[in-house]
Each structure stands twice: as C-alpha cells, then as structure tokens.
Amino acid sequence: MLPEKPELTQADFDFVRSLVKQHSSISLDDTKGYLVSSRLLPLARSGGFESVAKLITRLRSRPHGTIHALVLEAVATTETSFFRDFHPYEILRDQVLPDLIRQRRKTTRMLNIWCGACSSGQEPYSVAMVLRQVIPDIDTWTIQLLASDFSGAMVERARKGVFKQLEVNRGLPAHLLVRYFEQHGASWWVKDEVKRMVTFFQQNLDREWTSVPQVDLLFLRNVLIYFDVETRRRILRKVRRHLRPDGFLIMGAAETTLSLDDSFKRVQFGRAAFYQPGEGSGP
Ligand SMILES: C[S@@+](CC[C@H](N)C(=O)[O-])C[C@H]1O[C@@H](n2cnc3c(N)ncnc32)[C@H](O)[C@@H]1O
Structure with a gap:
C-alpha cells in the first residue's frame, strides 16, 4: 500500500x-x-x-x-461546471448573442465559437444550450462550435457527453437538464441535438492553432491562470489574431487581460466583463 x-x-x-x-x-x-x-x-x-x-x-x-x-x-486542474459563474452565460444569452445574431442575420448567418480549454465539456455544452435558447431558427444557421483541451483524456470524456448526477447538479438548471439530457441509470447523456453542435479536438493553447478559424466568441476561462506571464502574453497575441473585430474574449471570473495585453478593451456587462480587440498596441 x-x-x-x-x-x-x-x-x-x-x-x-x-x-x-x-x-x-x-x-x-x-x-x-x-x-x-x-x-x-x-x-x-x-x-x-x-x-x-x-x-x-x-x-x-x-x-x-x-x-x-x-x-x-x-x-492539470480540470475543475469545471455547467454555466460556471452563471453571469457570463446570462450576459451571453441576454446581450451579447442577441446583438451578434442581429448583425449576422443581415449578412452571413454564421457564427464561430471556440472553447479553448473545455475540460470535460460542461462549458461548450452550456454554450450550445444557450445558442439553442436564443436562436429559434438555429437549423438555418451555420454555427461552428469548437471545443478543445490539451488533454486527450478530457477531450474524449467531453466528446462522450455523459455526466454523473453530481456533475449535472452543479450549475445546470432543472429545465435544461430535462430538455437536453437523457437519464441512463446513474448518468445523464447529452441529447444528440446539443451533442452534434460541438466539434471536439485536442489542442495545446501554447502551440500553433491550426484548426481554429476567426471566431466571434472565444472562451478562455480558468486556464491562463496556470501559465506564467510570458505564456499568457503569447497566447493573448494569438487571441488577437483569431478574434473578429466585433468578437469577444470571455475569461474566468478571476482573470483579466489588464497588465498583460493593453490592446484589449474591457467591456463591462453588469457583474461580468468580456474583452474585445481594441486599438492598443499590445506587448
Ligand atoms: C480549470 S479547467 C477550466 C475548464 C473550463 N474552461 C471552465 O472554466 O470551467 C482548465 C483546463 O485547461 C486545460 N489546459 C491546461 N493547460 C492547457 C494548455 N496548455 N492548452 C490547452 N488546455 C490546457 C486543462 O486540461 C483543463 O481542462
């Protein structure tokens, strides 16, 4: 022993x-x-x-x-939950997505979204559920919802879309559990209509981002905190290149671009802040 x-x-x-x-x-x-x-x-x-x-x-x-x-x-720390911190998802649902959808409805009817440190999948599936809530005619849109993690084990778990009772008890509202999950014994399976929206792949954020297009929303939540300052800056420089001018970077509640990269503009929405590529020069 x-x-x-x-x-x-x-x-x-x-x-x-x-x-x-x-x-x-x-x-x-x-x-x-x-x-x-x-x-x-x-x-x-x-x-x-x-x-x-x-x-x-x-x-x-x-x-x-x-x-x-x-x-x-x-x-690696893989702690995560559905609708983590709640407010960012509320802002997404009530302000950011309705605005983006209004813009894109007139033009491409396309949205690209990437969760760059998706852990076991609760984050991208939360985003997928919000998308289904706010876009009634979602099947007529081209939505690319990408989710990656450096950990192959996490990507594999996330792709399965199978969660324990304890996991769905954390942050997932009951009406969404009933609507988008099926119970199989002691576990809950994400229904196909949500599961098929997410494309999972393995990606180390500190390597070349080969499979990532320009995105409207980039979730980098609770991951940069594990890196040193130089690595955070290097990754934020890549974020600038991959984020559309009217797109948003969404970080964890304790994270910020301030003092790392002054080219991002902090946009405060009530209790949470998102970041947009701004005028500054960056490091
Ligand atoms: C604490 S979890 C955050 C999960 C989710 N974003 C959230 O906020 O709930 C951090 C995740 O970052 C991943 N990670 C750590 N280093 C990484 C790297 N270099 N590239 C990509 N993902 C990484 C870990 O495997 C883990 O799944």
Whole structure:
C-alpha cells in the first residue's frame, strides 16, 4: 500500500515541473510539490508502482510516451461546471448573442465559437444550450462550435457527453437538464441535438492553432491562470489574431487581460466583463 502523503524529493519535483512546463505550459511554483505528489498517487497505484518516486524514475528512464501523457493529464486542474459563474452565460444569452445574431442575420448567418480549454465539456455544452435558447431558427444557421483541451483524456470524456448526477447538479438548471439530457441509470447523456453542435479536438493553447478559424466568441476561462506571464502574453497575441473585430474574449471570473495585453478593451456587462480587440498596441 502506498503512503497517503507521498513526499517528493526536490529533484523529482523539478523533473515533473519541467516536464509539465515543456508539454502543457503550466507553471508549478515551489508550493505545488504536495499537489503534484497527491495527483500522481492514484496513477502510481493504478500503474502498479511501489511509490510516486518509482513512477517518476520510470518517466526519467523512458522516451516521452503514454505514461508521460498520463502524468501531464493527472497534474492539470480540470475543475469545471455547467454555466460556471452563471453571469457570463446570462450576459451571453441576454446581450451579447442577441446583438451578434442581429448583425449576422443581415449578412452571413454564421457564427464561430471556440472553447479553448473545455475540460470535460460542461462549458461548450452550456454554450450550445444557450445558442439553442436564443436562436429559434438555429437549423438555418451555420454555427461552428469548437471545443478543445490539451488533454486527450478530457477531450474524449467531453466528446462522450455523459455526466454523473453530481456533475449535472452543479450549475445546470432543472429545465435544461430535462430538455437536453437523457437519464441512463446513474448518468445523464447529452441529447444528440446539443451533442452534434460541438466539434471536439485536442489542442495545446501554447502551440500553433491550426484548426481554429476567426471566431466571434472565444472562451478562455480558468486556464491562463496556470501559465506564467510570458505564456499568457503569447497566447493573448494569438487571441488577437483569431478574434473578429466585433468578437469577444470571455475569461474566468478571476482573470483579466489588464497588465498583460493593453490592446484589449474591457467591456463591462453588469457583474461580468468580456474583452474585445481594441486599438492598443499590445506587448
Ligand atoms: C480549470 S479547467 C477550466 C475548464 C473550463 N474552461 C471552465 O472554466 O470551467 C482548465 C483546463 O485547461 C486545460 N489546459 C491546461 N493547460 C492547457 C494548455 N496548455 N492548452 C490547452 N488546455 C490546457 C486543462 O486540461 C483543463 O481542462
């Protein structure tokens, strides 16, 4: 039996830290040793390793492969929920989408939306449900709703669209649960009309964005906080190139572009703020 609180040596922690920085761009400061060891413990157990240290020894001795990918996924924080923080979705439903739809209805009848760190899928499915609510003739529109994450395991989970009771209890209004999900035993399956709206793919935000078109809405929520300042700036520069002039960047409640990239304009909507490409020069 492995100890409940495995200690990591500084050398092992540094090894994992540099692996994580190199492959997922997540920055782990010196206080994260315990977090890393506790997240690697289940992986060490299920892989039959005697200890987390032995798992790390294996990582060191092999070229980058499956076990490394599992470690990267285990270390990342994937916390999420349907309609997380509620207000951004309210703004989306009542202000931003109705405006965008009015504009686009006169022209292309197209919308491109991307959730760039979608975790297990609650975020893009929340967006899909809002779209169905606010666009009654949605089937006559061309809507590209993209969702990606660096973690292959998360993308696979999200694509399945299967959620536990505990997950649908967090943030999902009862009328939307009844309308857009089917219960199968202890789990809830996203109905096809919502599921088929989302295209999932694996994408590290800090690599080239090859499959991403210009978008009207870009959700980068609760992800930049895990990166260092240089990485955040690099990613925001790419956001500028991929966001339409009247598009919006939607970040997490504790996140902002301020002091990172002054070319974004903060647009306050009641209790939440979205960001638009503005006049500033950026870093
Ligand atoms: C805390 S979750 C946020 C999920 C969702 N956006 C939300 O706000 O509820 C952060 C997600 O970012 C993903 N992530 C971490 N580093 C990434 C990177 N370099 N590129 C893409 N996704 C990354 C993680 O796998 C995780 O699913």
